[in-house]
Amino acid sequence: MNALLKKVHHEVRAKVRAFAEEKIKPVIGEFEALEQFPMDLVKSMRSLNIFGMHAPVAYGGQGSDYLSFIIAVEELARVDSSMAATLAAHNSLGIGPIMAFGTEEQKQKYLPGLCTAENLWAFGLTEENAGSDAQGVQTQAVQTDKGWLVNGHKKYITNAASEMVAGISFVAQTGIRPDGKKEFTTFLVSKGTPGYTKEFMKQKFLWRAADNGMVYFKDVEISAEDQLGERGQGIKIMLKTIDSGRLSIAAMGLGLAQGAYEMAVSFSKKRKQFGNAIAGFQSIAFKLADMATKIEAARNLLYHACWLKDNGHPFGTQSAMAKLYCSQVASDVASEAMQIFGGAGFFRNDEYPIERFFRDQRLLSIGEGTSEVLRMVISRDVLKDK
Missing domain, CATH: 1.10.540.10 (Acyl-CoA dehydrogenase/oxidase, N-terminal domain)
Known part of the structure; x- marks a missing residue:
């Protein structure tokens, strides 16, 4: 409840x-x-x-x-x-x-x-030198009489390459501002546009059934009507988008932790050592108690951040907190669940896919704001004058 x-x-x-x-x-x-x-x-x-x-x-x-x-x-x-x-x-x-x-x-x-x-539909920010540092985007969009001409690429993009993908929103560098800093703008491009190509990425450690891909722009012509938002507002749009996106990554951490915890509970009741189910050993029971407590705290933190968003309140800091904490809980719970499974957790098992959960949780502290960047976001809010 x-x-x-x-x-x-x-x-x-x-x-x-x-x-x-x-x-x-x-x-x-x-x-x-x-x-x-x-x-x-x-x-x-x-x-x-x-x-x-x-x-x-x-x-x-x-x-x-x-x-x-x-x-x-x-x-x-x-x-x-x-x-x-x-x-x-x-x-x-x-x-x-x-x-x-x-x-x-x-x-x-x-x-x-x-x-x-x-x-x-996908959203493209990440490049070799752009991720935590959004200012590192090197994809270029040059204004023309008809709109924009784009060259560059994006990588590690979710929902980028399958036949279901209709297009992508992406951030590109569009010039230099009067203050000498780079200007960034966001655009929309649809499949079938000449020069816009995609490549499905394989040999991944995690999310192996998700569509993560490379996106390439080679002299892609984009009409003025497919500029998203005002010129020069690309970073603002990206940051606002990620504030909400962090809530969904937090939800993935919460759900993964819940699934790993339930697997650990079930397995610990079946697995016997020294003639008894290992769930009866205090060392295992205490691990499960800690898991349950962390999951409950994570759920309350995440749902409160969602309540703030749904009710029109500022939620950026709480979104960062929820994503930071839920990803850590996912890591902690998956690790402790693996400890409970022991050697049985090292192999693929469709009844108890704990090895998949152990791999999949690793992205959560990196995608849509690394834990290090989130601590920067949170600390800025903590330290500002209010």
Whole structure:
């Protein structure tokens, strides 16, 4: 139970959990082992109405609050992080900036197909020298008589390369500001645009069934109508997008921790040593108690940050806190769960996929703000005059 949850939140949890248990859990291990993006499985999630669920009904969304979306991500991550990442990136990074900064024409053009998951959409910031340092973006957009000419690339982009992907929003350098600093602007580009190509990335340590890819721009012509937001506002758009995106990564950490904890509880009741189930040993029982306590604290922190966002309050610092803490809890719980499994946790096991959870949690302290950067964000707020 949680004081912030309403009937609709329990209903979202129930339907997504049932789908994840019945449809995703039995098959995802094979896709993960083969490093295949399960496109048909993703398409089958359309029946849940969780793609674009927080977008207005006028654009094909469900008009739900953000907490409902976060619970959906949490429940997918409880079973598999690749599918949770697909939903999280599409809703927060894909739909989010178009909904927040797009013109009415852009919203009408892009959102209906994205809200029904007819198509997926990506957001591109990361390059070799750009990530934590957004100012390191080297992709260039030069203004022309018709719009913009773009050259460069993006890497490690979720929902970037599959056949379902309709396009990408991305940040590019567009000149030098009057104060001598670089200027950045955000753009939209759709599949089929000449010079815009994608490549599915393999040999990943984690999220092996997610679509993470490279994106290339070679003399890509973009019309003025596909500039997203005002010129020079690219970093602002990126930061606002990531504030919300961090909540979805936190949800992935929370869900992964919940799933790892449940596996550890179940295994500890079955595994016997010295003639007794290991759950009866105080050393194991105390590990489970610590896991449960951390998960409860993480859930309260995350849900409170979502409440702030849903009710129009500043939430950036709380979003950073939630993402920092939930990713750490995911790491702690997955590690302790692995300790409980012992040697049995080292191998693929579709009933107890703890080795997959142990790998998948490692991204959470890096993606959408490393833990080091989040501590910078939080400390700035702590130290500022109020």
